[in-house]
Amino acid sequence: xxxxxxxxxxxxxPMLPQARAAWIAESERAGNPSSLHASGRxxxxxxxxxRESIAALLNVRPSAIVFTSGGxxxxxxxxxxxxxxxxxxxxxxxxxxSSVEHHAVLDPLVWLEQEQAASVEWLPxxxxxxxxxxxxxxxxxxxxxxxxxxxxxxxxxxxxxxPVQRIADACRAAGVPFHTDAVQALGHVPMDLGALGATxxxxxxxxxxxxxxxxxxxLDPTRAATPVxxxxxxxxxxxxxxxxxxxxxxxxxxxxxxxxxxxQRAQHLIALREHLRNGVAAAVPGAVVNGDLGTGPDERLPxxxxxxxxxxxxxxxxxxxxxxxxxxxxxxxxxxxIPEPSHVLLAMGAxxxxxxxxxxxxxxxxxxxxDVDAVIAALPGVVERAARAGSVAGRTG
Amino acid sequence: xxxxxxxxGGVDSSVAAARLVDAGHEVVGVHLALSKAAAAAxxxxxxxxxxxxxxxxxxxxxxxxxxxxxxxSDRFREAVIDDFLAEYERGRTPNPCIRCNERIKFAAVLxxxxxxxxxxxxxxxxxxxxxxxxxxxxxxxxxxxxxQSYVLGVLGRAQLEHTLLPLGGDVxxxxxxxxxxxxxxxxxKPDSHDICFIPDGDTAAFVRSRVDSAPGDIVDAVSGEVxxxxxxxxSFTIGQRxxxxxxxxxxxxxxxxxxxxxxxxxxxxxxAPELLDVDRIEGENPTWTxxxxxxxxxxLAVQVRAHGAAVPARVRVEDxxxxxxxxxxxxxxxxxxxxxxxxxxxxxxSATVDRxxxxxxx
Numbered sequence: 001x002x003x004x005x006x007x008x009x010x011x012x013x014p015m016l017p018q019a020r021a022a023w024i025a026e027s028e029r030a031g032n033p034s035s036l037h038a039s040g041r042x043x044x045x046x047x048x049x050x051r052e053s054i055a056a057l058l059n060v061r062p063s064a065i066v067f068t069s070g071g072x073x074x075x076x077x078x079x080x081x082x083x084x085x086x087x088x089x090x091x092x093x094x095x096x097x098s099s100v101e102h103h104a105v106l107d108p109l110v111w112l113e114q115e116q117a118a119s120v121e122w123l124p125x126x127x128x129x130x131x132x133x134x135x136x137x138x139x140x141x142x143x144x145x146x147x148x149x150x151x152x153x154x155x156x157x158x159x160x161x162x163p164v165q166r167i168a169d170a171c172r173a174a175g176v177p178f179h180t181d182a183v184q185a186l187g188h189v190p191m192d193l194g195a196l197g198a199t200x201x202x203x204x205x206x207x208x209x210x211x212x213x214x215x216x217x218x219l220d221p222t223r224a225a226t227p228v229x230x231x232x233x234x235x236x237x238x239x240x241x242x243x244x245x246x247x248x249x250x251x252x253x254x255x256x257x258x259x260x261x262x263x264q265r266a267q268h269l270i271a272l273r274e275h276l277r278n279g280v281a282a283a284v285p286g287a288v289v290n291g292d293l294g295t296g297p298d299e300r301l302p303x304x305x306x307x308x309x310x311x312x313x314x315x316x317x318x319x320x321x322x323x324x325x326x327x328x329x330x331x332x333x334x335x336x337x338i339p340e341p342s343h344v345l346l347a348m349g350a351x352x353x354x355x356x357x358x359x360x361x362x363x364x365x366x367x368x369x370x371d372v373d374a375v376i377a378a379l380p381g382v383v384e385r386a387a388r389a390g391s392v393a394g395r396t397g
Numbered sequence: 398x399x400x401x402x403x404x405x406g407g408v409d410s411s412v413a414a415a416r417l418v419d420a421g422h423e424v425v426g427v428h429l430a431l432s433k434a435a436a437a438a439x440x441x442x443x444x445x446x447x448x449x450x451x452x453x454x455x456x457x458x459x460x461x462x463x464x465x466x467x468x469x470s471d472r473f474r475e476a477v478i479d480d481f482l483a484e485y486e487r488g489r490t491p492n493p494c495i496r497c498n499e500r501i502k503f504a505a506v507l508x509x510x511x512x513x514x515x516x517x518x519x520x521x522x523x524x525x526x527x528x529x530x531x532x533x534x535x536x537x538x539x540x541x542x543x544x545q546s547y548v549l550g551v552l553g554r555a556q557l558e559h560t561l562l563p564l565g566g567d568v569x570x571x572x573x574x575x576x577x578x579x580x581x582x583x584x585x586k587p588d589s590h591d592i593c594f595i596p597d598g599d600t601a602a603f604v605r606s607r608v609d610s611a612p613g614d615i616v617d618a619v620s621g622e623v624x625x626x627x628x629x630x631x632s633f634t635i636g637q638r639x640x641x642x643x644x645x646x647x648x649x650x651x652x653x654x655x656x657x658x659x660x661x662x663x664x665x666x667x668x669a670p671e672l673l674d675v676d677r678i679e680g681e682n683p684t685w686t687x688x689x690x691x692x693x694x695x696x697l698a699v700q701v702r703a704h705g706a707a708v709p710a711r712v713r714v715e716d717x718x719x720x721x722x723x724x725x726x727x728x729x730x731x732x733x734x735x736x737x738x739x740x741x742x743x744x745x746x747s748a749t750v751d752r753x754x755x756x757x758x759x
Contacts, residue, residue, distance in 0.1 A: 319465050320513060323425070388512035 081225030159304025187258030210254030331360030406449030409521030489733025525565030613663030636729030680748025
């Protein structure tokens with residue numbers, strides 16, 4: 001099992017040695033960051049240094065950083081918290097979002113619609129999975145006051161980068177809060193949140209080589225957001241809960257690594273990704289690469305390749321690659337262990353069979369040409385068997 | 398061999414998978430998600446709940462084998478649940494477990510497995526596959542109390558060639574003991590008895606809420622006198638005694654049974670148990686585990702319910718229909734049930750009952 005080829009870094013990526021070292025060092029100490037004694041102050045210092053480091057790297061004020069338990073919590077806080085605050089302040093109940101959001105945004109939105117009388121306007125996407133800025137502008141100019149606009153920075157399945165700068169500009173001009181889930185984008189595209197001017201941005205630690213269970217919502221300090229978690233009043237009363245100092249210290253190390261190495265990483269990943277893309281095309285002539293084929297930072301995440309194999313089920317491809325020692329993903333979410341067709345591909349106009357026939361390979365800086373070559377070598381046999389299984393699937397019963 | 402082990406999360410399929418691993422096979426565990434509703438509702442009964450999927454996953458961890466969930470819920474709905482309701486709509490009493498074996502476990506799953514270069518599918522059913530002179534034969538399990546050869550009677554030779562049933566040579570108690578010995582956390586899990594897609598066990602309510610059913614009369618089968626009313630004929634099964642709601646007692650005070658359900662006129666006929674005696678069975682769509690029977694009458698035995706004994710009968714095939722003349726009558730048999738033909742312990746074939754001849758005409 002040690003020689004496995006791991007190409008599912010968008011799901012999670014191994015912890016960096018320097019992040020692990022920071023976590024271990026901090027885990028050996030006592031003290032709650034909210035305590036007033038020396039041990040507590042010492043702990044608080046670690047948290048504040050991490051906050052300042054992350055803020056500096058992303059070009060925001062330290063007070064903007066709200067530590068959370070991860071990306072899902074940060075998304076929930078942004079979506080629900082900003083919606084509730086704006087509804088109370090302005091009576092606005094309309095939310096703009098894309099139809100390809102991660103479930104951590106999608107499901108809170110659906111919940112707000114069903115339980116909180118929100119009205120969500122789902123922005124359509126084009127064949128590359130990208131929303132149109134004109135659509136955003138049109139809706140911002142509509143008669144219903146918009147409480148919130150939330151559009152992810154880069155899609156977790158397709159790697160498609162959204163025009164977040166122009167959407168942020170449009171929202172700022174209209175006086176509407178803008179949130180973006182940047183969980184997949186951080187470390188892979190240049191990120192200057194001061195220049196972006198979004199109201200709220202979600203980031204997550206374990207996608208960067210930091211520990212699980214920690215993330216942040218970078219929330220404009222001048223904006224109110226109604227808390228989702230009430231309690232001890234930590235994190236400027238927006239997010240209560242004891243701060244996990246070891247995890248936060250390691251998270252800051254991972255953010256530093258992600259931001260400082262971004263450009264070099266992108267070059268490495270694009271070269272590797274293109275090698276994989278060409279190899280897959282040659283090995284499996286029927287394969288279709290989905291999403292934007294561009295290599296720019298506003299086009300596609302450098303480490304992402306998303307491929308449909310017509311006539312095959314992604315689950316079976318995954319299972320056969322798994323047996324061949326390769327870890328990848330179908331890219332779509334699992335409900336109760338039952339695979340669902342990708343809502344992202346469906347939103348892009350794909351039929352259900354296509355939406356079930358895809359694999360996502362996601363690379364990291366630790367990925368090698370050997371890893372990619374292993375996938376290219378395994379694919380023809382795997383696809384052949386999965387296609388055979390697919391052809392019998394319709395016959396029975 | 399490369400084997401797909403169907404893992405329900407129960408004791409039997411867990412031990413079956415464990416034995417195959419021990420035997421040196423390359424085993425991949427697959428849990429079949431057959432009902433999305435059951436999983437989503439978080440129910441704890443039935444065969445495809447979250448608990449069961451979790452148990453199956455943990456057994457696979459324990460055995461060190463890969464594990465996947467295969468979503469066959471759409472296929473299951475069409476091939477098993479819709480069929481189940483359609484049969485009730487026709488006034489028949491289907492056996493969905495047999496349909497599931499015929500169309501899902503040993504069809505969709507097996508075909509998929511073979512297409513992916515697996516050699517066989519294994520389950521925890523209690524029955525034995527024995528190599529005979531002409532190929533694999535399906536036999537009863539050694540544990541008569543657990544024998545499930547009846548629900549596997551629909552399998553054909555091509556399926557038997559790629560099926561492994563590791564438990565047929567043991568009694569249930571031994572399997573439970575083995576599960577405990579192996580440290581499998583499901584060793585004490587109770588057996589499942591219900592129809593998996595009706596977790597509360599109320600089949601009549603399930604059918605009533607899904608099949609259009611008109612109210613009608615309950616009629617004395619002999620006198621023709623109307624003695625009661627019902628809310629819908631579809632939820633009555635031949636042989637049923639409870640739930641008739643009759644106020645008028647029978648003249649002789651004896652219990653009355655449903656002896657006939659007429660869906661067209663929505664009439665339920667009731668009468669004495671003798672009216673349920675059947676001496677001839679005709680079945681449609683016969684299937685054969687090996688060589689088919691012919692027009693010539695053969696003395697064999699037939700079984701008409703999952704937990705029952707086989708009874709002697711003369712069996713032949715006429716116009717692709719199985720015709721069974723029973724040596725002595727059996728009581729109660731609804732159309733839609735399976736009749737399975739045995740030659741001693743060997744399963745010969747099966748058919749779906751569509752006509753019966755009663756000893757006493759009502």
